[in-house]
Amino acid sequence: MTKTPRQEKAGEPRARALVHTILGVPVCRNDTGSQNNQVDAVIHPAGRALDDGFPLEVVRVTNPDRRAQQSALEKSAGEISIRGLRRGYTVMIFDPTLSLGKPRWLQTRLRAYEQWELNPSSRPQVSLITERFHIFTNQLPGMEPGDVWVMTAAEHSAPMSPPQGMYAAMLEELFAPGGAVGGDVLAKLNRHGGQQRHAFIWGEAPEHEGFGLLRRVQPGDLDYEPDPDLPTGLTHVWLALSGHEGAAVVLWVRGHGWQVHHLDEIRTDDAFACAIHPPDD
Structure with a gap:
């Protein structure tokens, strides 16, 4: 009896095409x-036979709770007013768990910053840049003192560099025991073996701000990003944003650091010209 070929998972064909375009070899x-x-x-490197290559496993990470939080955050984004401030501010939110219904955390942060401005020598500096939010002191036209314009990462399109260490921490979280990637990915890669073992991760912006930043991360932004502490044997990790064709693809290579790739077009020639052996009878 002939087995029915397995249908490819969502994202597998595009992942193969992206890796093929970047590496320039059949996938x-x-x-x-x-x-x-x-x-x-x-993945079949140049000069190797088609029966000798490096394994690639494709996985999608999602979190329905985070998606719901992001949706609520986007609905609450807009202009708010905080009495007593000396200027207007623009705030970029990356963490959908931050509350904007009664943003006491934002009021406290902005008032503390303005107090520090008045007397910096007697107070510790108040940071306006964190992994959860960025606060900008440059005012938009027409802003009055106390006006605060709040945007989510999904709304913002201008280039913005990710905080250093964000992607390393994100990978460590994803590959940790019980993490979103799951141990079966590593088990499959190790079972296949090879000098290189690749994991391709499709993510969604609400799952982690690092995926959202793929819309605007630029070459050079990750030049000083530290290496993540990942399980032995895993040599390559690809990160891509689901549903956003214009987003960058980030690649981490063990021993060689981080790469950022922006692709004008995706090649699909050799990636889909591979000989596929039919299922066993």
């Missing part, structure tokens, strides 16, 4: 359902 579908626990694809 072939591998998991056709003929065997159990196959990796999704195999």
Whole structure:
């Protein structure tokens, strides 16, 4: 009896095409359902036979609770007024868990900052840049003292560099025991073996601000990003933002650091020209 070929998971064909475009070598579908626990694809470096390559596993991380929080945050974004401030501010929110219904955390931060401005020598400096939010002191036209314009990361389109260490911490969180990526990804890669083992992660902006920042991260932004502490054997991790074709693709390579790739077009020629063996009868 002939087995029905396994349908590819959402995101697998595009992941293969992205890796193929960036590396310039064939990236072939591998998991056709003929065997159990196959990796999704195999990368075939130049000069190697098609039966000798590096495993690639594609995974999508989502979090319905975070998506709901992001939706609530976006609905509450806009202009708010905080009495007693000496100027207007623009605030960029990355963390959807921050409350804007009664933003006491924001009032406290802005008032403390203005107090520090008045007497910096007697007070510790108040940071306006964190991984959860960025506060800008440059006023928009027409702003009055106390006007605060709040935007979510999804609304903002201007280039903005991610805080140093964000992506390293994000990968460590995703690959931690019980993390969103899951141990089966590492198990499949290790079972296949090879000098290189690649994990391709599709993420959503509400899941982690690092995925949202892929819309505007630029080459050079991650030149000083530290290496993550990831399980031995994992050599390459790809990060891409689901549903946003113009977003960058970030690649971490063990021993070589971080790369940021912006692609004008995606090649699909060799990526889909690989010989696929039919399922066993």
